[in-house]
Amino acid sequence: MRDDEYEAPAGGEELIPMAPREALDIWLERQQMDKSESTVQSYRYRVRPFVEFLEDEGIENLNDLNGRHLLRFDSMRRSSGDVQKNTLNNQLGTIRQFLEFGIRANAVEPAVASQIDIPQVSKDERINREKLPTQRAKDILAYLDRFEYASRDHVLAFLLWETGARIGSLRALDLEDVYLEEDDLDRLRYQEDLDVGESVLEEILGGVELPFLYFRHRPDTDTPLKKKASGERPVNISEDLGDVLRDYIQFLRADGEDEYGRKALLASKKSVGRISLSGIRIRAYELTQPCQVGKECPHDRDPQDCDARVNGQQSRCPSVRSPHKWRTGSVTWHRDRGWPPEDIATKMATSVELVNSVYDQPEKLKRMSIRRQNLDKLYEK
Known part of the structure; x- marks a missing residue:
């Protein structure tokens, strides 16, 4: 049975005890059915600190989770000083998915997940413009x-x-x-x-x-x-x-x-x-x-x-670039050399939308010079 086939518990229905770590293990196991290993691993990294926080708070049963616990975790993460808005958005969004699973499993009060305050992130904030330059x-x-x-x-x-x-x-x-x-x-x-x-x-x-x-x-x-x-x-x-x-x-x-x-x-x-x-x-x-x-x-x-x-x-070196930034730089290089987004998407096993909105990070003046070549073609005889 898939997660979305669970029915949310009706109001007033008695909850079933479930420990936070047990719920996390079950949820991650279910994610492996249709998510890649790297995606499941990212989910684990995002939710595990929340589970550890609950254990430190003495929450041994998700039935006891309430909005105050969410508020304290949120405040702790925001005050740490080393978390970016986009990172917090991703983490809290994943925790909400985890709690929604808990609701479907009849282990979490239905109103709890909606009490997570996920910071709003603009499209530009979601996209990291850093790349490995050509x-x-x-x-x-x-x-x-x-x-x-x-x-x-x-x-x-x-x-x-x-x-x-x-x-x-x-x-x-x-x-x-x-x-x-x-x-x-x-x-x-x-x-x-x-x-x-x-x-x-x-x-x-x-x-x-x-x-x-x-x-x-x-x-x-x-x-x-x-x-x-x-x-x-x-x-x-x-x-x-x-x-x-x-x-x-x-x-x-x-x-x-x-x-x-x-x-x-x-x-x-x-x-x-x-x-x-x-x-x-x-x-x-x-x-x-x-x-x-x-x-x-x-x-x-x-x-x-x-x-x-x-x-x-x-x-720790400020100049280093992760493999993802090599990939972003490669996409930009391909586009600068005239590759269509559709061909890049096929080559790199991604979508045209991601090529255009995330991976392609052009220098605007350089890209204009490429378009100039196409402009000249308009008047070729």
Whole structure:
């Protein structure tokens, strides 16, 4: 039974006891039915502090929850001084969803959820305008091409920038998902989504241009895609990226298989298997530290003493960009080079609406110069 199939308890109906942590576990388990792992994880991060607060308040049963508890939690979060309005909006909105589940489960008084005061956030406030600028990305790739050619960092940075893929998608890539040579196309003959007649298959394969990657949803072996099966897609890559991948696979990739017998493209250096999501995130942070790619520190820090150089503390550098900002920068770069939003959405497994409203963060004068080229076309004979 889905959450929305529960009936809210009628007024005056006796509530059923349920501990806050038990309710959270049940709610998150239900979310896994139709939400991605990363979304469920974000829900856990947002609601867990609320559950811990209730436990500190001595609330062992959600039946006892009332508006005063919500007010105290809200006041505590707002007075902490380290929470942004948009963050609070997301957290309180998710807590409301959790409490609405509690109401449907007959564990929370029906009026409680509506007493959460969620701050209103404008469209501009919801959108983080920060991105990895194109020139910085080019400088990073140029440094890696010169000093760390075909290293895992080089491959990762190239993939982040050129494909704009989510880190879960990059982590999911196996060697067999990389198509660089004509012989690699034979693997497609055995893919279930190409279950067509021989003549049709030959026609399809005959029109395929190398090199490309094929992102696959494999949840049973620990590499789900955020969009699940609908996120499966082939993505063309440049000849330059293909060359880097070819040399990395042949000479520098750490050999071995993961626990499921699969050969990851981005193999772990510390253990047999594939790199972790946190490992990709840390590398994305570190590669955007200027001092790591041959640049002077713009923050007047001594790299020898900088706490952002400590492993696990890379995000403390003001210049770093998260993988999401690599993705935002990549979308903007694609748009600046004339890519239609529809093609970007297909390539990066997102929606045209998100491409236009969230990911595309153009420099207005630069984008105007691109439109100028289209203006000139109006008068071509």
